[in-house]
Amino acid sequence: xxxxxxxxxxxxxxxxxxxxxxxxxxxxxxxxxxxxxxxxxxxxxxxxxxxxxxxxxxxxxxxxxxx
Amino acid sequence: xxxxxxxxxxxxxxxxxxxxxxxxxxxxxxxxxxxxxxxxxxxxxxxxxxxxxxxxxxxxxxxxxxxxxxxxxxxxxxxxxxxxxxxxxxxxxxxxxxxxxxxxxxxxxxxxxxxxxxxxxxxxxxxxxxxxxxxxxxxxxxxxxxxxxxxxxxxxxxxxxxxxxxxxxxxxxxxxxxxxxxxxxxxxxxxxxxxxxxxxxxxxxxxxxxxxxxxxxxxxxxxxxxxxxxxxxxxxxxxxxxxxxxxxxxxxxxx
Numbered sequence: 001x002x003x004x005x006x007x008x009x010x011x012x013x014x015x016x017x018x019x020x021x022x023x024x025x026x027x028x029x030x031x032x033x034x035x036x037x038x039x040x041x042x043x044x045x046x047x048x049x050x051x052x053x054x055x056x057x058x059x060x061x062x063x064x065x066x067x
Numbered sequence: 068x069x070x071x072x073x074x075x076x077x078x079x080x081x082x083x084x085x086x087x088x089x090x091x092x093x094x095x096x097x098x099x100x101x102x103x104x105x106x107x108x109x110x111x112x113x114x115x116x117x118x119x120x121x122x123x124x125x126x127x128x129x130x131x132x133x134x135x136x137x138x139x140x141x142x143x144x145x146x147x148x149x150x151x152x153x154x155x156x157x158x159x160x161x162x163x164x165x166x167x168x169x170x171x172x173x174x175x176x177x178x179x180x181x182x183x184x185x186x187x188x189x190x191x192x193x194x195x196x197x198x199x200x201x202x203x204x205x206x207x208x209x210x211x212x213x214x215x216x217x218x219x220x221x222x223x224x225x226x227x228x229x230x231x232x233x234x235x236x237x238x239x240x241x242x243x244x245x246x247x248x249x250x251x252x253x254x255x256x257x258x259x260x261x262x263x264x265x266x267x268x269x270x271x272x273x274x275x276x277x278x279x280x281x282x283x284x285x286x287x288x289x290x291x292x293x294x295x296x297x298x299x300x301x302x303x304x305x306x307x308x309x310x311x312x313x314x315x316x317x318x319x320x321x322x
Contacts, residue, residue, distance in 0.1 A: 015149060051268060055156060
């Protein structure tokens with residue numbers, strides 16, 4: 001594995017960890033918040049709702065796969 | 068204490084706790100290798116890693132200070148949120164029995180065994196194994212602290228205070244480790260990681276939303292509401308997962 005690839009892989013593992021869907025879910029939630037705010041909706045509630053939903057899905061996947 | 072003061076206090080406390088728990092793990096590695104192979108090389112390794120971490124905080128802190136606060140909060144908030152959810156997820160899995168608790172005594176024993184088995188390779192006048200293990204251990208554990216300190220400090224405009232929180236934890240763990248001369252296995256690591264995970268997730272959520280233009284009701288006071296909501300949700304999840312685990316164990320015995 002090249003040095004650059006190892007470097008990127010380290011930072012990916014460091015920030016994203018072993019469930020990339022968490023990062024993807026949070027990215028989507030932030031993007032939707034952005035769109036809503038842009039259209040005049042102060043969607044402060046969206047991220048606090050999205051975070052537990054993303055967390056529950058991730059925990060469910062981990063428990064089902066046996067940890 | 069006003070809302071700005073309380074969020075700054077939480078920020079310093081978060082840096083302190085994150086740093087303390089990572090330093091406890093780094094201390095275990097350094098003790099394990101130092102007790103077996105002598106202290107000179109591991110301590111030089113620790114000093115080299117700390118020097119790199121300090122330079123990283125100074126350089127990245129200065130670079131981030133030049134970025135406007137709104138995009139900075141969006142990027143830092145999103146990263147903090149994803150990073151914090153990792154901590155929170157693992158803490159929930161550990162608290163509910165779905166993942167083994169980190170045991171410093173076990174880690175210490177494993178480190179000692181490896182240090183005893185490793186060969187002797189001397190480079191630049193140092194026991195290279197002892198140096199690299201201590202260096203890598205402190206650098207890798209410290210990187211998480213640097214990430215948290217920079218994220219907390221830059222998004223709140225209080226990098227100095229966040230660094231002070233981390234430095235206090237470093238000194239405390241170092242002094243206690245030197246006095247006891249054994250791993251700090253009684254430190255409730257999972258509880259601390261749970262708290263830090265909640266703080267990272269809360270601040271990440273708050274800043275990421277602010278970064279895309281959200282105006283929180285009550286401004287920074289909303290942090291307390293978000294934190295309370297995440298605390299309640301997390302404890303609820305621990306409870307549900309524990310019950311699920313107990314039910315699975317009962318049905319396994321019955322079968």
